[in-house]
Amino acid sequence: MIPIGRNLRIKAARAERDMTQKALAEAVGVSRQTMNAIEQGDYNPTIRLCRAICKVLGKSLDELFGEEEEHEGSKV
Amino acid sequence: MIPIGRNLRIKAARAERDMTQKALAEAVGVSRQTMNAIEQGDYNPTIRLCRAICKVLGKSLDELFGEEEEHEGSKV
DNA sequence: ATATAATGTCAAGTATATTTTACATATTGC
DNA sequence: GCAATATGTAAAATATACTTGACATTATAT
Numbered sequence: 001m002i003p004i005g006r007n008l009r010i011k012a013a014r015a016e017r018d019m020t021q022k023a024l025a026e027a028v029g030v031s032r033q034t035m036n037a038i039e040q041g042d043y044n045p046t047i048r049l050c051r052a053i054c055k056v057l058g059k060s061l062d063e064l065f066g067e068e069e070e071h072e073g074s075k076v
Numbered sequence: 077m078i079p080i081g082r083n084l085r086i087k088a089a090r091a092e093r094d095m096t097q098k099a100l101a102e103a104v105g106v107s108r109q110t111m112n113a114i115e116q117g118d119y120n121p122t123i124r125l126c127r128a129i130c131k132v133l134g135k136s137l138d139e140l141f142g143e144e145e146e147h148e149g150s151k152v
Numbered sequence: 153a154t155a156t157a158a159t160g161t162c163a164a165g166t167a168t169a170t171t172t173t174a175c176a177t178a179t180t181g182c
Numbered sequence: 183g184c185a186a187t188a189t190g191t192a193a194a195a196t197a198t199a200c201t202t203g204a205c206a207t208t209a210t211a212t
Binding site for chain 2: 168170171172
Binding site for chain 4: 097108109112113116122
């Protein structure tokens with residue numbers, strides 16, 4: 001629970017590497033559901049998991065987890 | 077448990093702002109023991125708490141929590 | 153249309169982050 | 183020396199990250 005905002009940056013970085021949620025989850029050693037929940041913003045990973053995700057996706061903490069979400073499309 | 081390495085960067089950033097562990101803990105809304113444990117590397121905060129710490133200390137995630145610890149003094 | 157892979161979600165359990173209380177050790181100032 | 187403040191630790195309780203298993207939905211392709 002506790003909505004955090006969907007993390008589209010992870011999704012995008014995954015796309016860059018053509019990785020599936022499952023593949024990323026395995027690469028960082030968590031369940032697929034956990035990866036999905038993080039992308040959905042359903043919770044709040046530990047810094048350790050964040051670091052692992054960054055490492056696999058070749059991004060920095062600031063790039064993937066910095067600040068709060070950038071706002072979505074400005075609806076028309 | 078699970079040693080992560082002491083986070084001297086937080087300690088240093090705190091010193092820059094002349095903040096005590098207690099003050100920082102209150103500013104980010106956790107207990108003093110939690111802040112202490114994080115600095116001691118005794119565990120593994122959530123990204124949310126990390127963000128809060130960064131905000132209060134005026135540092136980025138990469139600055140305070142990026143990569144693993146830089147090695148200490150190169151022993152002589 | 154129907155397989156198959158990728159994703160979203162839920163519920164029940166386990167692991168662990170965080171709190172509270174409490175005490176011990178520095179450290180600083182009187 | 184003694185008081186006060188800052189820090190380090192520990193044990194028991196609580197909150198929540200994360201797992202497992204299962205099912206529904208949305209692509210993509212044949």
